[in-house]
Amino acid sequence: MIAVESVVKAFDRRTILAGVSVTFARGKVAALVGPSGGGKSTLLRCINGLERFERGRISVGDLALGPTSGRPDRAERAKLQAIRQRAGMVFQQYGLFAHMTALQNVMEAPLHVRRHAPKDCRERALSLLDRVGLGHRSHAFPRELSGGEQQRVAIARALAMDPEVLLLDEPTSALDPARKIEVVKVLRDLAVSGATMVIVTHEAAVVRDIADHAVCLRDGIVVADGTPAEVLADQ
Ligand SMILES: Nc1ncnc2c1ncn2[C@@H]1O[C@H](COP(=O)(O)OP(=O)(O)OP(=O)(O)O)[C@@H](O)[C@H]1O
Numbered sequence: 001m002i003a004v005e006s007v008v009k010a011f012d013r014r015t016i017l018a019g020v021s022v023t024f025a026r027g028k029v030a031a032l033v034g035p036s037g038g039g040k041s042t043l044l045r046c047i048n049g050l051e052r053f054e055r056g057r058i059s060v061g062d063l064a065l066g067p068t069s070g071r072p073d074r075a076e077r078a079k080l081q082a083i084r085q086r087a088g089m090v091f092q093q094y095g096l097f098a099h100m101t102a103l104q105n106v107m108e109a110p111l112h113v114r115r116h117a118p119k120d121c122r123e124r125a126l127s128l129l130d131r132v133g134l135g136h137r138s139h140a141f142p143r144e145l146s147g148g149e150q151q152r153v154a155i156a157r158a159l160a161m162d163p164e165v166l167l168l169d170e171p172t173s174a175l176d177p178a179r180k181i182e183v184v185k186v187l188r189d190l191a192v193s194g195a196t197m198v199i200v201t202h203e204a205a206v207v208r209d210i211a212d213h214a215v216c217l218r219d220g221i222v223v224a225d226g227t228p229a230e231v232l233a234d235q
């Protein structure tokens with residue numbers, strides 16, 4: 001589903017990804033682990049087209065991105081947009097629209113990007129909020145929600161675009177232990193339902209309990225790739 005082949009990425013001539021090759025399978029949950037600064041967020045951002053790279057190739061299904069320099073042309077921009085819709089991203093800091101309710105946040109992209117009918121968007125958004133345990137909070141604004149609740153709205157918002165794969169960058173790291181459990185439960189339910197996910201995490205519990213596959217990135221190099229137990233034992 002996602003194939004990363006020999007990707008090299010540098011920032012200001014500092015190599016951040018030093019030839020990364022890894023495959024994330026459809027319907028499986030992968031955990032991306034490793035020390036801070038190892039390149040995990042950068043790799044997720046490259047997969048989703050938010051960050052370009054100097055060498056190698058990344059494909060998400062049948063859409064492939066190669067190295068580029070300069071501004072993307074029109075065809076390239078269309079491809080980037082298609083990849084972003086295919087690979088939904090959930091950021092550590094939720095990134096909800098502060099002036100919109102939970103429901104409006106989840107409806108926004110299907111309504112304005114996909115231009116689906118408002119009634120359908122609303123029904124679907126309510127059912128997604130229900131799925132993440134927030135059906136009763138659909139009219140709350142982000143400031144009225146706890147961190148764990150906001151993170152769950154962010155997950156519902158990503159799911160609203162029917163992504164083929166969900167990329168999550170440390171979805172539990174900003175949360176206290178009780179809120180973490182709420183979000184982990186949502187992730188586990190999604191995993192059981194056969195979603196394809198790549199989760200960047202520092203939590204051994206997330207790797208052990210949710211992932212089918214784990215990859216450790218250190219200093220821009222894949223230093224372990226195997227079952228969660230193998231990769232955790234290696235760390
Ligand atoms: N936009 C940028 N410009 C310059 N350097 C960057 C940029 N983004 C990331 N880096 C550098 O790239 C390296 C890898 O960063 P990245 O955020 O991918 O690490 P990470 O594995 O996600 O770390 P953490 O676990 O702390 O989130 C770091 O040294 C970081 O300082």
Ligand SMILES: [Mg+2]
Binds near residue numbers: 169
């Ligand atoms: Mg990071």
